[in-house]
Amino acid sequence: MEDKTIKLTEYGVNETHKLTAGLSLARVVATSHQQYTIVTDQGQFQAQVAGRLLNFATDAADFPTVGDWVQVRLPENQTDVATIERLNDRKTVFLRKTAGRRSAAQLVAANIDWLLLCMALDANFNVRRLERYLAIAAASGAQSAIVLTKADKTTQLAEQLTAVVEVSGDAKVIVCDATRTAGMAELTAFMQPALTYAFLGSSGVGKTTLINHLMGTSSLATAAVRKTDDHGRHTTTARQLVKLPNGSLVIDTPGMRELGLLDADLDTTFADITELAKDCRFNDCTHRQEPGCAVQQAVADGQLSEARLASYRQLQAEQSNNQLRGKARENAKIDRMFGGKKQMKAFMKEVRRKRK
Numbered sequence: 001m002e003d004k005t006i007k008l009t010e011y012g013v014n015e016t017h018k019l020t021a022g023l024s025l026a027r028v029v030a031t032s033h034q035q036y037t038i039v040t041d042q043g044q045f046q047a048q049v050a051g052r053l054l055n056f057a058t059d060a061a062d063f064p065t066v067g068d069w070v071q072v073r074l075p076e077n078q079t080d081v082a083t084i085e086r087l088n089d090r091k092t093v094f095l096r097k098t099a100g101r102r103s104a105a106q107l108v109a110a111n112i113d114w115l116l117l118c119m120a121l122d123a124n125f126n127v128r129r130l131e132r133y134l135a136i137a138a139a140s141g142a143q144s145a146i147v148l149t150k151a152d153k154t155t156q157l158a159e160q161l162t163a164v165v166e167v168s169g170d171a172k173v174i175v176c177d178a179t180r181t182a183g184m185a186e187l188t189a190f191m192q193p194a195l196t197y198a199f200l201g202s203s204g205v206g207k208t209t210l211i212n213h214l215m216g217t218s219s220l221a222t223a224a225v226r227k228t229d230d231h232g233r234h235t236t237t238a239r240q241l242v243k244l245p246n247g248s249l250v251i252d253t254p255g256m257r258e259l260g261l262l263d264a265d266l267d268t269t270f271a272d273i274t275e276l277a278k279d280c281r282f283n284d285c286t287h288r289q290e291p292g293c294a295v296q297q298a299v300a301d302g303q304l305s306e307a308r309l310a311s312y313r314q315l316q317a318e319q320s321n322n323q324l325r326g327k328a329r330e331n332a333k334i335d336r337m338f339g340g341k342k343q344m345k346a347f348m349k350e351v352r353r354k355r356k
């Protein structure tokens with residue numbers, strides 16, 4: 001396999017991607033029911049995943065998603081379907097738990113540089129939800145910034161900003177008001193060409209409105225966003241990556257009604273609690289009734305809010321629940337592919353022996 005730098009620069013920063021001879025590099029810009037739209041140096045194509053890849057796919061994460069870099073076999077005619085032969089390594093991946101009680105993973109997008117965590121400054125404002133978003137974002141590998149929307153709807157901006165800064169660590173906080181042109185300046189200035197951004201946030205916080213503003217005069221493309229962004233009863237699974245006039249790439253994620261927690265980085269997001277816990281008498285302190293609990297002491301001293309601790313516990317419980325189920329899933333996958341752990345080990349040993 002030769003490494004080659006490909007100039008798909010408009011669809012991502014100029015990186016080195018793996019490319020096998022005979023195949024072309026492409027970026028997945030839309031998916032819908034295992035149909036893909038890809039962009040290559042030869043233009044845009046519809047694509048399908050090669051059967052060979054499908055045979056090995058057992059998990060949602062084994063399939064391409066929006067933002068993925070893939071290696072494709074291009075057809076002679078652009079109207080024919082291309083074949084996705086390989087899925088390149090992901091720099092970042094954003095998963096969410098599928099709705100409901102099962103802890104199955106749904107792949108939202110890959111290779112996102114920035115997650116823009118959106119929260120409205122109206123009745124939607126909820127610092128506990130922001131903690132959840134920050135914890136999930138921290139585990140994705142992408143950087144995150146906080147976008148506070150509907151600034152025109154609040155009279156308590158200063159207090160809200162104080163509350164946000166208390167939980168946001170060093171994440172950048174951007175305030176937007178889509179009712180005024182000037183209200184978009186901060187976000188516009190923040191977004192850079194060839195970097196990939198994904199807006200996350202509950203339904204109605206104004207994500208589509210922000211994207212429409214950023215699209216500016218490109219009303220055609222905006223219309224395309226709206227069409228797949230089905231606000232009606234039929235929830236569509238279509239996602240797409242759109243290019244803004246300034247060259248930034250934006251992943252639109254419709255249907256994010258609830259952000260289920262699958263993987264979270266609580267140590268980073270709750271660094272204050274992690275730090276306090278070092279002084280607990282017991283290493284495995286649950287910070288409930290244990291004697292010598294430094295976290296409870298901080299709550300008693302008014303140093304840490306009870307609500308933040310409750311939020312931390314809630315996310316921790318969700319995460320350990322999912323990790324247990326994740327292990328069971330991993331074992332099931334090993335069973336399917338090798339017939340069991342023992343067989344897998346024997347197989348790996350054989351592979352290593354052959355390589356020598």
Ligand SMILES: Nc1nc2c(ncn2[C@@H]2O[C@H](COP(=O)(O)OP(=O)(O)OP(=O)(O)O)[C@@H](O)[C@H]2O)c(=O)[nH]1
Binds near residue numbers: 203254256
């Ligand atoms: N007052 C005010 N209203 C806004 C602002 N931004 C968006 N809205 C309104 O809020 C409503 C929801 O906005 P959308 O952009 O559709 O929200 P969304 O986050 O894309 O929602 P989903 O697509 O369901 O996830 C619309 O009626 C917008 O006009 C703002 O800055 N100020």
Ligand SMILES: [Zn+2]
Binds near residue numbers: 277287288293295296
């Ligand atoms: Zn403790």
